[in-house]
Amino acid sequence: MERVLVIGCPGAGKTRFAKALAAETGLPLFHLDLLWHRPDKTTAPPAVFDAALDNLLARPRWILDGNYLRTLPRRLARCDTVFLLDYPVALCLSGAAERIGKKREDLPFVEEEFDEEFRRWILDFPRDQLPEITRQLAGCSARVIVFRGREEADRWLEEHEKSAE
Numbered sequence: 001m002e003r004v005l006v007i008g009c010p011g012a013g014k015t016r017f018a019k020a021l022a023a024e025t026g027l028p029l030f031h032l033d034l035l036w037h038r039p040d041k042t043t044a045p046p047a048v049f050d051a052a053l054d055n056l057l058a059r060p061r062w063i064l065d066g067n068y069l070r071t072l073p074r075r076l077a078r079c080d081t082v083f084l085l086d087y088p089v090a091l092c093l094s095g096a097a098e099r100i101g102k103k104r105e106d107l108p109f110v111e112e113e114f115d116e117e118f119r120r121w122i123l124d125f126p127r128d129q130l131p132e133i134t135r136q137l138a139g140c141s142a143r144v145i146v147f148r149g150r151e152e153a154d155r156w157l158e159e160h161e162k163s164a165e
Helices: 014-025 032-036 046-057 069-078 089-098 116-128 130-138 150-164
Strands: 003-008 029-031 062-065 081-085 143-147
Touching (some): 003 069, 014 062, 029 032, 032 046, 032 062, 046 062, 069 130, 089 116, 116 130, 143 150
Parallel strands (some): 003 081
16 A cells, blocks of 8 residues: 545544554555645645646655545556545544634635535435545455444554554
């Protein structure tokens, strides 16, 4: 496991899982939200985001935390392992709500409110994003690990840590 994607619905805990995995494996962790979002809450032009992503993909080892469906084929072509956090929408909504008002290392600004558009994005994720993610994962050569809940992901991390000892 040298090049890892951590993907899933916003609020699922991708960053939490990716941080734990990075601590356990020593792989460098990169948050795609930091490539896309700017401190003033604007977003990078797609060409700028793509160039930064290409620089990361060229590295020999990494964990990439984030979805960005438009670039998933490029990332899948380069990774060897994918973790899909396929969690219930209610869990993702509560996860997103819990981080409002908190400084995060994966975002260059503090979310001050639970934006209705973002809430809708989470609600629609299983219908609008997940089928395409699942389709792309079915056609990739990487090892794909799907978790249906945080306890399952935590258990995998514990077992992986024990096997590495």
